[in-house]
Amino acid sequence: MTRFxxxxxxxxSDMDAYRHINNTAYLAYLEQARVAMFFHRNEGFSSGTVIRRHEIDYIRPIVYHPEPLRLELWVDTIRGASFVVHYEVLDGDRVAARASTTCVTIDFDADAPRRLSDEERAILRGFADEPA
Incomplete structure (x- = not known):
């Protein structure tokens, strides 16, 4: 499958005093894209996920403009109870940031991580990046 x-x-208001998009706004952009990806194919997750870790490499600043940013997402490192979502944030045709989020599947009733089901693993593999 191609990237989501x-x-x-x-x-x-995402712009800061230095006249570029503030680093804190990126987390909201990543969240919007990640939620959209999982609502795009949500047919098998029996419970929720929590975020364990975010990593962001800022490549170039973004100055506000009315055109949307393009985020490309893919999943890898699927483990027993976690997986990693990767992102590229594109401003026009230029990469402005690269990021990753480690997600952990959780049983909210038990307040503990839970193993991914086979169906969930299949959904996640459907978001794998195409080999180069």
């Missing part, structure tokens, strides 16, 4: 693509509109 989602467009995110910046808000004027």
């Amino acid at each position: 693509v989602h467009e995110v509109h910046m808000r004027w």
